[in-house]
Amino acid sequence: MTLWDLTQGASAKVSRFKSSIESGYRTRLSELGFHPGEQIACVMSPSMGAPKLYRVNNTVYSLDDSIASLIEVA
Amino acid sequence: MSSTQASRIALIGSPNSGKSLLFNRLTGLNQKVANFPGITVNIASGQSLHDSSIQYLDFPGVYSMQAISGEEKVAVEAFISALEDNLLDAVVCVVDSTRLEKGLIFALQVLETCHRYNKPVLIAANMVDVLDQHSMQFDASGLSEALKVSVLPLSAKTGAGLEQISQSLADTTVPPEKFQSDIIASDDSVNHLHAQELAEKYGPRGDLLINTQTRLDSFFLHSWFGGLSFLVIMYLLFQSIFTWAAPAMDGVEASIQWLASVVLPLIPAGVASDFTSDALFGGIGAFLVFVPQIFVLTLVVGMLEDSGYLARAAVICHKPLRFFGLTGKSFIPMLSGVACAIPGVYAARTVESTRKRWLTYLAIPLMPCSARLPVYSLIIAAFIPAQKAMGGLVGWQGLAMFAIYLFGILCALLITALVSRSNAELRTDLPFVLEMPPYRLPSWRPLIINAWNRSKHFVTKAGKVIFAVTVVIWVLGYFPNYGTSLGDSWLGTMGQWIEPLFAPFGLDWRYGVAILSSFLAREVFVGTLGTMFGIEGAEENFTSLAQQIQDSGLPLGAGAALLVFFAIALQCVSTLAVLQRETGSWRLPLQLFISYSIFAYTAALAVFHLVELLV
Numbered sequence: 290m291t292l293w294d295l296t297q298g299a300s301a302k303v304s305r306f307k308s309s310i311e312s313g314y315r316t317r318l319s320e321l322g323f324h325p326g327e328q329i330a331c332v333m334s335p336s337m338g339a340p341k342l343y344r345v346n347n348t349v350y351s352l353d354d355s356i357a358s359l360i361e362v363a
Numbered sequence: 364m365s366s367t368q369a370s371r372i373a374l375i376g377s378p379n380s381g382k383s384l385l386f387n388r389l390t391g392l393n394q395k396v397a398n399f400p401g402i403t404v405n406i407a408s409g410q411s412l413h414d415s416s417i418q419y420l421d422f423p424g425v426y427s428m429q430a431i432s433g434e435e436k437v438a439v440e441a442f443i444s445a446l447e448d449n450l451l452d453a454v455v456c457v458v459d460s461t462r463l464e465k466g467l468i469f470a471l472q473v474l475e476t477c478h479r480y481n482k483p484v485l486i487a488a489n490m491v492d493v494l495d496q497h498s499m500q501f502d503a504s505g506l507s508e509a510l511k512v513s514v515l516p517l518s519a520k521t522g523a524g525l526e527q528i529s530q531s532l533a534d535t536t537v538p539p540e541k542f543q544s545d546i547i548a549s550d551d552s553v554n555h556l557h558a559q560e561l562a563e564k565y566g567p568r569g570d571l572l573i574n575t576q577t578r579l580d581s582f583f584l585h586s587w588f589g590g591l592s593f594l595v596i597m598y599l600l601f602q603s604i605f606t607w608a609a610p611a612m613d614g615v616e617a618s619i620q621w622l623a624s625v626v627l628p629l630i631p632a633g634v635a636s637d638f639t640s641d642a643l644f645g646g647i648g649a650f651l652v653f654v655p656q657i658f659v660l661t662l663v664v665g666m667l668e669d670s671g672y673l674a675r676a677a678v679i680c681h682k683p684l685r686f687f688g689l690t691g692k693s694f695i696p697m698l699s700g701v702a703c704a705i706p707g708v709y710a711a712r713t714v715e716s717t718r719k720r721w722l723t724y725l726a727i728p729l730m731p732c733s734a735r736l737p738v739y740s741l742i743i744a745a746f747i748p749a750q751k752a753m754g755g756l757v758g759w760q761g762l763a764m765f766a767i768y769l770f771g772i773l774c775a776l777l778i779t780a781l782v783s784r785s786n787a788e789l790r791t792d793l794p795f796v797l798e799m800p801p802y803r804l805p806s807w808r809p810l811i812i813n814a815w816n817r818s819k820h821f822v823t824k825a826g827k828v829i830f831a832v833t834v835v836i837w838v839l840g841y842f843p844n845y846g847t848s849l850g851d852s853w854l855g856t857m858g859q860w861i862e863p864l865f866a867p868f869g870l871d872w873r874y875g876v877a878i879l880s881s882f883l884a885r886e887v888f889v890g891t892l893g894t895m896f897g898i899e900g901a902e903e904n905f906t907s908l909a910q911q912i913q914d915s916g917l918p919l920g921a922g923a924a925l926l927v928f929f930a931i932a933l934q935c936v937s938t939l940a941v942l943q944r945e946t947g948s949w950r951l952p953l954q955l956f957i958s959y960s961i962f963a964y965t966a967a968l969a970v971f972h973l974v975e976l977l978v
Contacts, residue, residue, distance in 0.1 A: 313431040314794060320427050320468050321796070324555055332577050336586040339682050340691065340795055347462045349576060349799040351678045353691075356794030 293357035300330035301362035310359045369418040376457030378424035379800040381489040385519035386421040387809035414529040428472040432715040446480040453483045460488040464562035474538040483535035492518035499567040506565040602761040611655035619648040642837035645897025650890045653737035661814040669805035687776040688783025693723040700730030704938040728933045729775035731768040734885040744909035746922045771930045829890040868971035869921030882934045920974035924967040931963035
């Protein structure tokens with residue numbers, strides 16, 4: 290399951306990044322808190338495929354499908 | 364650096380850490396853009412309000428010292444080169460104490476960098492007012508001991524702790540070497556784990572603001588309410604430009620008239636009196652009237668940004684903008700372009716994808732920038748009655764302004780959609796990751812300072828060009844017959860040559876001259892026209908320029924054609940120069956200049972005939 294599959298209100302832990310993710314982005318996502326082992330909650334899933342809102346610690350980020358589907362969660 | 368010079372203190376921090384608010388608090392109105400040789404990024408500099416021996420430098424916000432976007436790269440390079448060239452005496456790293464872990468990941472990188480360049484560091488733990496509201500605390504002295512540098516808890520919003528900053532700066536030390544080997548070692552996961560450990564040990568515990576934030580997000584990002592509120596907010600933005608600025612504009616106009624009535628009788632009749640009346644009061648005065656609108660526009664856009672709404676607007680716009688070949692991140696550069704294309708072009712650095720950034724560059728010059736505002740206001744005031752409909756809720760002039768703004772935006776989207784579809788490479792996308800800052804009530808003081816600075820900049824920078832053009836236009840229009848007949852003046856003769864170019868859309872030579880002069884900067888149009896009408900009119904009779912246009916019998920189709928022409932044409936030397944600097948070549952600016960000029964001319968011609976056919 291990927292982060293993009295999380296429904297609104299659900300949360301899961303980051304397990305790994307898919308290998309197709311660019312290394313610069315992998316580093317940046319880690320710096321922002323999307324780090325393997327970190328608990329992520331999907332706080333908002335707007336309709337019509339708009340980017341979803343994810344909460345890490347006390348920060349909320351918006352990620353679109355192109356990146357959220359490269360982060361595997363369990 | 365000699366000891367007689369002020370100490371130069373760099374402020375560095377992540378976006379949304381409150382760094383710029385802190386900078387505004389520390390420096391007040393004493394700000395200017397710092398001039399670092401070879402650095403293209405905008406670094407504001409300002410003398411401390413509390414201690415005149417301190418000069419603060421506000422570096423652009425970055426998430427990491429390992430940059431991934433163009434903007435971050437430029438900002439990090441600027442910081443490093445300032446350290447290398449010994450331009451800084453100390454560094455203040457601003458972190459958000461409510462989100463300490465994230466702030467510390469960055470702070471650890473800054474400590475390592477400062478150790479390398481032997482610079483003392485102070486960590487400013489901002490937003491302690493939010494912690495206080497939630498009866499939370501964090502252990503600043505514990506963190507300071509662990510990091511071996513000073514940690515000062517403060518609130519840029521309330522000003523708490525700011526009085527201690529000079530003392531804390533005097534006590535700062537260079538971060539110890541053990542940091543480099545222990546923590547960084549260029550290993551992100553070690554850095555992350557250490558920040559996590561420190562935040563857990565010394566940071567505040569518990570949920571902060573997230574619930575309120577989620578409630579507001581579920582409204583502003585709702586499928587229906589979200590889109591609707593977006594349209595309402597954008598509409599109010601344009602209405603406010605008229606309604607809020609109107610009293611100030613009337614005030615400026617009345618002051619100019621009053622000043623003219625006092626000054627003109629003191630000057631003996633002749634060339635000097637005519638010059639003061641036509642060029643100074645007519646030309647420069649016509650332009651000054653629009654400064655309150657620039658002020659209101661900057662204030663409202665700043666307010667939206669400060670409130671946290673702009674990031675939501677980017678989320679709402681992401682999917683639709685993707686359809687037009689752009690990304691949600693193009694929204695902020697494009698909206699900045701509504702104030703001025705130049706900050707818009709700079710803001711486009713936040714678009715990481717080179718291709719999307721290039722497409723954003725195509726869109727920005729078509730965004731209805733504030734230099735178009737005086738032209739739009741003038742034409743609209745000349746043709747649209749200042750009446751309200753729906754019980755005073757809708758002003759026709761505001762509605763017309765909304766329509767012409769919308770037209771510019773639609774042109775921008777149409778062009779990016781067409782260009783991105785013409786090239787498969789341009790359709791590929793980079794991921795969209797955007798931090799949603801907490802909703803906040805905007806802090807008025809810094810917003811007003813910013814709007815004031817932009818208006819001042821507009822007057823001083825554009826004012827110089829307008830003054831020079833006005834003088835030239837006046838001399839050409841006044842001589843050789845001393846203002847007795849504008850049509851027989853040098854300007855009149857030159858105007859007849861270019862008249863055939865603009866006659867097809869109902870404009871006489873005076874408008875032709877004003878349009879040509881506006882290729883330097885759009886707002887010059889108003890000053891040029893003001894000067895020409897000033898030479899023509901009787902000097903004791905001051906009527907507004909809009910009234911004079913109305914009286915000149917300009918057809919409605921020609922007014923609409925003028926609006927459309929100004930909405931599309933890229934008449935701004937500064938934008939072209941900035942595009943050249945950002946893209947590293949004249950290719951794109953020249954392509955845009957030529958193609959948008961042709962597009963503007965054709966569209967104006969089409970609109971003129973369409974309106975004349977309908978009316």
